[in-house]
Amino acid sequence: MVVTIIFLVAAAIAVVFAVLTVVPRDPTKNVLSLVIMSFAMAAVFAILGMDFLAAIQIIVYSGAVLVLFLFVIMLLKIRRIEALGSGRPVQALLGALVAAGIGGMMLVVAGLLLPLQGAVLPGAVETGTAFPIGRALLSTHLFAFEFITLLLVAAIVGAVYLGKGEEE
Amino acid sequence: MWVDLIVIGVKLAFGLVVLLTTVPIMVWVERRGSALIQDRLGPNRVGPLGLFQPIVDVVKLLAKEVITPAGVRPLLYILAPAIAVIVALSTFIAIPIGKDSGLELFGHAVNGFIVAPDLNIGLLYVFAIASFGVYPLLLAGWSSDNKYALLGGVRASAQAISYEIAMIIAIVGVLMSSGTLRLQQIVDAQSGVWMGFLPHWNVFSQPIGALIFMVAVFAETNRLPFDLPEADAELVAGYHTEYSSIRFAAFYMSEYLHMTVAASLVTVLFLGGWNLPWIDIPFEGWAGVLLSMGVFGIKVATLLWFFVWVRWTLPRFRYDQLMALGWKVMVPLAVLNFLWVGVAMALGYM
Numbered sequence: 001m002v003v004t005i006i007f008l009v010a011a012a013i014a015v016v017f018a019v020l021t022v023v024p025r026d027p028t029k030n031v032l033s034l035v036i037m038s039f040a041m042a043a044v045f046a047i048l049g050m051d052f053l054a055a056i057q058i059i060v061y062s063g064a065v066l067v068l069f070l071f072v073i074m075l076l077k078i079r080r081i082e083a084l085g086s087g088r089p090v091q092a093l094l095g096a097l098v099a100a101g102i103g104g105m106m107l108v109v110a111g112l113l114l115p116l117q118g119a120v121l122p123g124a125v126e127t128g129t130a131f132p133i134g135r136a137l138l139s140t141h142l143f144a145f146e147f148i149t150l151l152l153v154a155a156i157v158g159a160v161y162l163g164k165g166e167e168e
Numbered sequence: 169m170w171v172d173l174i175v176i177g178v179k180l181a182f183g184l185v186v187l188l189t190t191v192p193i194m195v196w197v198e199r200r201g202s203a204l205i206q207d208r209l210g211p212n213r214v215g216p217l218g219l220f221q222p223i224v225d226v227v228k229l230l231a232k233e234v235i236t237p238a239g240v241r242p243l244l245y246i247l248a249p250a251i252a253v254i255v256a257l258s259t260f261i262a263i264p265i266g267k268d269s270g271l272e273l274f275g276h277a278v279n280g281f282i283v284a285p286d287l288n289i290g291l292l293y294v295f296a297i298a299s300f301g302v303y304p305l306l307l308a309g310w311s312s313d314n315k316y317a318l319l320g321g322v323r324a325s326a327q328a329i330s331y332e333i334a335m336i337i338a339i340v341g342v343l344m345s346s347g348t349l350r351l352q353q354i355v356d357a358q359s360g361v362w363m364g365f366l367p368h369w370n371v372f373s374q375p376i377g378a379l380i381f382m383v384a385v386f387a388e389t390n391r392l393p394f395d396l397p398e399a400d401a402e403l404v405a406g407y408h409t410e411y412s413s414i415r416f417a418a419f420y421m422s423e424y425l426h427m428t429v430a431a432s433l434v435t436v437l438f439l440g441g442w443n444l445p446w447i448d449i450p451f452e453g454w455a456g457v458l459l460s461m462g463v464f465g466i467k468v469a470t471l472l473w474f475f476v477w478v479r480w481t482l483p484r485f486r487y488d489q490l491m492a493l494g495w496k497v498m499v500p501l502a503v504l505n506f507l508w509v510g511v512a513m514a515l516g517y518m
Binding site for chain 1: 244287288289292293295296297299300302303306309310318321322325326328329332349
């Protein structure tokens with residue numbers, strides 16, 4: 001009962017601030033809304049028993065990525081961005097299509113997962129979720145895990161190359 | 169149910185009182201300590217040895233006018249100091265400050281002196297909340313509508329992110345050697361002796377990690393030599409230039425709260441928590457709890473004095489030096505520590 005109420009509150013906060021991430025025309029407000037949304041998401045993770053994911057969500061998103069966003073916005077002194085709907089019509093159409101696609105996919109997945117309600121990661125209850133997630137990353141999903149490191153290295157090399165600029 | 173709440177409430181109140189008491193004491197230690205180091209007297213008029221000076225300071229700060237300059241963003245301007253104190257206070261609930269000696273309070277297990285004993289991911293929780301500590305600086309700097317404050321806020325964000333990376337890689341070594349994210353178990357893993365004669369504290373088995381963590385802690389708490397966000401020689405007072413009265417006091421207080429939390433973390437992670445070197449004490453009953461808290465307190469107090477000592481000894485870094493140190497020295501060294509722990513564990517030294 002209490003859990004359901006907490007979930008509903010957290011979910012409502014997440015939805016409201018997700019909208020506020022997109023609608024205001026002041027980039028600082030958008031980023032701060034995203035910060036609050038990521039906290040609400042962390043709360044949802046925590047309710048689902050994913051304490052590790054909740055902590056990582058806050059450390060990575062609120063603590064690092066969004067601080068960088070704010071840093072860039074303040075450094076470049078972006079006061080306002082273009083009004084909603086000032087882009088090309090095709091942008092709005094494509095955006096709506098992608099949003100509908102992702103939303104539909106999530107509904108289908110949620111429908112498929114309905115019979116598994118209440119299932120948690122094996123071993124998660126005794127030891128918390130850090131252990132089973134680490135185990136899964138280095139066994140079942142080892143290929144994807146290593147592949148992501150490769151992707152990150154490529155991104156870092158690209159960023160350094162772009163950041164260096166033209167050779168004088 | 170009710171007993172649970174009472175026990176948690178007692179622990180919360182205890183933690184809050186301990187934490188808030190360290191602030192005036194540290195202000196006094198800082199002022200008298202700086203005077204000692206600079207060969208002058210320091211505050212010595214109010215009370216014996218100037219001990220009541222912090223109380224007078226607080227009264228003075230509270231009595232000042234609360235000024236909200238024109239042009240600020242009101243909501244964020246007021247929220248920033250509040251967030252600073254909230255963040256500094258809420259990290260403390262996951263830090264164990266005394267051993268779980270099987271004590272019971274009203275027939276309910278006390279679970280050691282830690283407010284949230286059932287947190288599987290205690291360490292991650294602490295870092296999750298602590299990583300939020302840069303927001304008040306950033307928001308204060310930005311909402312003040314002042315170029316010095318803005319520069320301070322921007323510096324704070326770049327600095328915090330750079331040093332957090334080295335700090336977290338340095339922690340990985342501790343996690344590997346103790347195999348848990350629970351801070352109580354990390355302390356337990358540091359009892360006994362290592363290599364036959366050294367205490368089994370992480371500071372001895374991973375000295376590079378301890379050094380990196382210590383330096384990163386100075387940067388994260390914005391203490392000299394890393395106090396670039398407020399750099400009073402260049403930025404007036406940095407991010408809190410436009411703050412006065414109680415709002416300024418909130419920032420001032422959160423700096424000292426952060427120091428105490430950081431010193432407790434260093435004690436837990438690298439200095440063996442409440443373990444005494446070479447002596448194994450079972451820490452039983454009330455006497456055991458008090459003894460373990462005393463040992464912990466002495467270590468934290470020593471570290472806090474170290475903070476003050478460093479502040480009045482080293483000059484401030486230049487900004488490019490700070491960034492170069494963070495990325496080109498600290499991160500590679502932290503990775504080296506991580507490798508050393510891995511090799512040592514594989515060879516059975518740890």
